[in-house]
């Protein structure tokens with residue numbers, strides 16, 4: 169579904185991605201884990217066309233994404249929940265969700281998906297008229313995910329959805345990611361919480377300073393000694 173080949177990205181001469189290969193097969197949960205600054209967000213931003221690579225290729229359903237405009241990607245079913253839960257603070261929950269469906273015209277489908285989002289996140293239904301800026305961090309993250317779902321994505325990319333959230337909410341978020349996946353959405357999940365991410369992932373990639381250093385099934389990476397030492401230390405709490 170998504171295939172990245174030898175992708176190099178540089179910010180003002182400093183290479184943030186030093187030639188990465190990554191593949192997302194349809195129907196899978198794929199996770200990219202790694203420390204702060206490894207290049208995870210850069211990878212997602214490049215897929216979305218927000219950063220231009222120096223070289224390499226990104227194919228989505230055989231389409232060359234580097235030739236596509238960012239605003240068209242939603243139409244192809246490609247959606248990103250960016251880092252830092254960026255919701256429109258001055259708009260209500262409902263308005264934010266409707267914005268997620270901006271490129272759709274199927275009123276009936278939009279209504280169905282709104283109900284779907286409310287069933288995943290009942291708290292959003294209770295707060296449809298609330299200004300989004302006044303939601304808690306966890307609620308804003310749920311809204312950011314809900315808004316992306318309103319575009320009816322085929323491939324949903326999430327950049328650190330659990331960052332800065334209380335453990336119980338983190339648990340909720342991972343449960344909901346699995347639920348979304350069960351409904352047929354392919355997931356590319358970026359996480360610093362390697363433990364939780366690898367637990368739910370079919371395939372995991374480990375990234376270190378702009379390079380992919382390991383690839384394996386979620387299970388394999390969870391039991392890999394290097395991964396354990398670097399990312400699954402005793403201080404990491406098991407959340408699921």
Ligand SMILES: Nc1ncnc2c1ncn2[C@@H]1O[C@H](COP(=O)(O)OP(=O)(O)O)[C@@H](O)[C@H]1O
Nearest residue numbers: 179180184202203204205206207208209210211
């Ligand atoms: N807009 C930018 N300008 C310059 N350097 C950047 C920019 N964004 C990220 N970087 C640098 O690129 C590297 C990778 O960053 P990032 O992709 O955000 O990592 P991660 O998401 O894994 O924490 C870091 O060294 C970071 O400082």
Ligand SMILES: [Mg+2]
Nearest residue numbers: 208209210251
């Ligand atoms: Mg990041």
